[in-house]
Every structure is written in C-alpha cells, then in structure tokens.
Amino acid sequence: MPAAPPLTDDTPRTYSYLGPSGTFTEAALAQVPEAAGQTWRSVNNVGEALDDVVSGRSVAAMIAIENSVEGGVSATQDALASIPNLRIIGEYLVKVQFxxxxxxxxxxxxxxxxxxHPVAYAQCRNWLEANLPTHGHIPSTSNVASALNLFDSDLADAAIAPARIVSHHELQILADNIGDNQNAVTRFVLVSRSTTLPAPTGADKTSIIAELPDDRSGALLELLEQFSTRGVNLSLLQSRPIGDALGRYRFVIDADGHVLDERVADALMGLRRFSPNVIFLGSYPRADHAPVEYVDRYDDEVFIEARDWLRGLVSGEPEA
Structure with a gap:
C-alpha cells in the first residue's frame, strides 16, 4: 500500500467512530481537541473503523475497549491483536447513562x-423489572439503532439509548438514568498508525498484547513476574484465545507507566525475552490523569545506576 501524503497543519483530517450520531463513541471523540472541526466518519463496527485507519481514509478511529461493568471488549482486543502497525494514542472515559x-x-x-442492545438491556434489568415487570425485549445491534428502530417498526414501544439521542432525532425521554450501576464507565481508545510516542506525563499507561510460550504450569506466573519484579502495576489483564488450538491464549495487558520509564522498559524487555509474540499498542496519558505510584527502589535513577555499575564492571573501572 503506498504511503499516505504527510499531513500539514491545514490538512483536513477524518476521524472514524461507531455511529450514527448520538452514540457513546461519538461522545468520546468529542473529547479529542484535535478532532474538533474535522470530518467525523460514522462506521458500523470496530473492524470498519480500524480498516479506515489502515487504508488511510481516517487519521484515527475511536473505539471502545473496556467497560467497568462488562469488562474488556473482545472484538476490539482481537482486532488489535490481528491488525499490525496500529497504536493507541489516547484514552477517554465516558459515563454510561441510559x-x-x-x-x-x-x-x-x-x-x-x-x-x-443486549449489553444495555443487562445493565438496566433491575429498573425494567421494577417499572415494566411484564415487558418483552427485542435485541438491537447498537444503542442508537435500538432507538432508530422505533421509526422503522411498531414491534417495540420504547428503546434503551443514550439520552443525547433526543438531540438528533424526534424522540422523547420517558425515564432517564435507568442503569442499575450509577458508576458504569466505558473506556475508549483513539487508534492511529502514528509511531510517534506521546511524551511521558507521569500519569501514563502502556498497552500490550503478549502470548504465553506454551501451556504449562507456571507460565502465566512467569509472565506476570516480568512486571512485578520491576514494580510495574497492571490495571488490566485479560485472556483471549489465540484460536489455533485449545489452551493457547494471548493476554491483553495495561501497565501503569510509559515505555520511556526505566522500570516499564525493563519489564517489556524481560517480557520480550519470555514471550514468543509481544504486540506493543502504545504508551499514552491516562484519561483520569492520576499519577502512577511506585516505590522509590524502582525510580529511573536506580535502573540507570545499576546499568552504569555493570558497565563499570565489564570495562574494568575501579569501584568507588
């Protein structure tokens, strides 16, 4: 595929998102300053969004990767594992209110x-049973599609959707904030082909996908030790089947810190020696801006001093 022409400051940019207008994904994209005033391309699924990025139709795509209630989004995780040369350049949180x-x-x-949508229905089940105890349910392909289906068919009387949908379509809200978990949040990531690392902020996250070398006792523990022995906390660890045989798994991992942090870099080198396949998805600022905490013995200076000490031993320098 030929390289896309370089972007300049005045080059129009297209961003892909799961549409149509009114979705939680659109709300996440609205948090990206660089996307303001640019072209937003509505797509039907994660695969189409990432294909836009790979083909150069879009400079980046906003996709959901994790929900605080349902966990990781498997379609996104599997796509990132199978499509090469993609990088996460930012993450964004959207409160899920139905x-x-x-x-x-x-x-x-x-x-x-x-x-x-089945996920939305599951997150509102308690409210529905309390307020509409005899209701029936028709599954829909997305939260917005569930509302738009009301115009195409009389099979349903109402729909569960983001409240902002009424700003885009002639609908009314019968009941707001009906989710069973008032703290539900969906995490979105902005994915591009850029290999330029965002600068470390002290409140960063590094995402990778790694495979176990074989199916044996202790293999997962050895993978985790690459991080624990360097003082790197993991905020996400989720297994996904590789698909070529039973018992073969890859792990989607979010590590606290930036690849330019010495402790994170050392952990990734250890992981690369251990795992037959490591996919680096990117280092980027945390959406919550919370500073990464770690104990002093894992400071950058400690790793640098240890390397200098070893270099001195190899070169024959006298110890101070």
Missing amino acids: ALVARPGIELEDVHVVNA
Whole structure:
C-alpha cells in the first residue's frame, strides 16, 4: 500500500467512530481537541473503523475497549491483536447513562416491548423489572439503532439509548438514568498508525498484547513476574484465545507507566525475552490523569545506576 501524503497543519483530517450520531463513541471523540472541526466518519463496527485507519481514509478511529461493568471488549482486543502497525494514542472515559426513549405521544404505561442492545438491556434489568415487570425485549445491534428502530417498526414501544439521542432525532425521554450501576464507565481508545510516542506525563499507561510460550504450569506466573519484579502495576489483564488450538491464549495487558520509564522498559524487555509474540499498542496519558505510584527502589535513577555499575564492571573501572 503506498504511503499516505504527510499531513500539514491545514490538512483536513477524518476521524472514524461507531455511529450514527448520538452514540457513546461519538461522545468520546468529542473529547479529542484535535478532532474538533474535522470530518467525523460514522462506521458500523470496530473492524470498519480500524480498516479506515489502515487504508488511510481516517487519521484515527475511536473505539471502545473496556467497560467497568462488562469488562474488556473482545472484538476490539482481537482486532488489535490481528491488525499490525496500529497504536493507541489516547484514552477517554465516558459515563454510561441510559434513558428509556419513545416516539412522541407514547407514555410509560403504554410500553410493553423494549428495543435494546443486549449489553444495555443487562445493565438496566433491575429498573425494567421494577417499572415494566411484564415487558418483552427485542435485541438491537447498537444503542442508537435500538432507538432508530422505533421509526422503522411498531414491534417495540420504547428503546434503551443514550439520552443525547433526543438531540438528533424526534424522540422523547420517558425515564432517564435507568442503569442499575450509577458508576458504569466505558473506556475508549483513539487508534492511529502514528509511531510517534506521546511524551511521558507521569500519569501514563502502556498497552500490550503478549502470548504465553506454551501451556504449562507456571507460565502465566512467569509472565506476570516480568512486571512485578520491576514494580510495574497492571490495571488490566485479560485472556483471549489465540484460536489455533485449545489452551493457547494471548493476554491483553495495561501497565501503569510509559515505555520511556526505566522500570516499564525493563519489564517489556524481560517480557520480550519470555514471550514468543509481544504486540506493543502504545504508551499514552491516562484519561483520569492520576499519577502512577511506585516505590522509590524502582525510580529511573536506580535502573540507570545499576546499568552504569555493570558497565563499570565489564570495562574494568575501579569501584568507588
């Protein structure tokens, strides 16, 4: 594939996101300053979003990677493992709040069937059972599609969708904030082909995917020790089947810190010696801006001094 022409400051940029308008993904993209005033391309799924990036149709794509209730988004994790030369350049958090919406003229007592994406439906089950105990459920492909289906069919009376959907379509909110977990948050990542690392901020995250060398007792422990012995905390560890045989897994890992931090770099080198396949997805600022905490013996200066000490031994320098 020929290289795309270099971007200049005034080059129009296209960003892909899971659409249509009104989705949580669109809300995440709205948090990206560089995307303001640029072209936003609505796509149907993660694969299409990443294909836009690989082909050069878009400079970056916003995709969901983790939910605080449901865990990791397997479609995203598997795509990042299989599509080479992609990098995460930022992460963004969106509070997940659902509303029950309907066409104008529908009241809550008129609702007998609800359109909802299965994940959204599961996160609102307690409210639905308390307020619509005899309702039926029609699964939908996305949170926004569930609402738009109300215009295409009379099979459902209402839908579970983001409340912002009423700003884009002629719908009304019958009940707001109906999620069972008021602290539910979805984590999104902005993915591009850029290999330029964001500068360390002290509040960073490094994402990788690594495979175990073989299926044996202690293999996962050895993988984790690459981080624990360097004082690197893991905020995400999720297994995904490689797919070529039973018992073969890769692990999606988020490590606290930046690849330019000595402790993180040393851990990744240890992991590279251990694992037959390590995919570096990027180092980028944490969405919550929380500084990474670690004990003093894992300071950069400690690693640098240890390397200097070894260099001195090899070169024959007298010890001080």
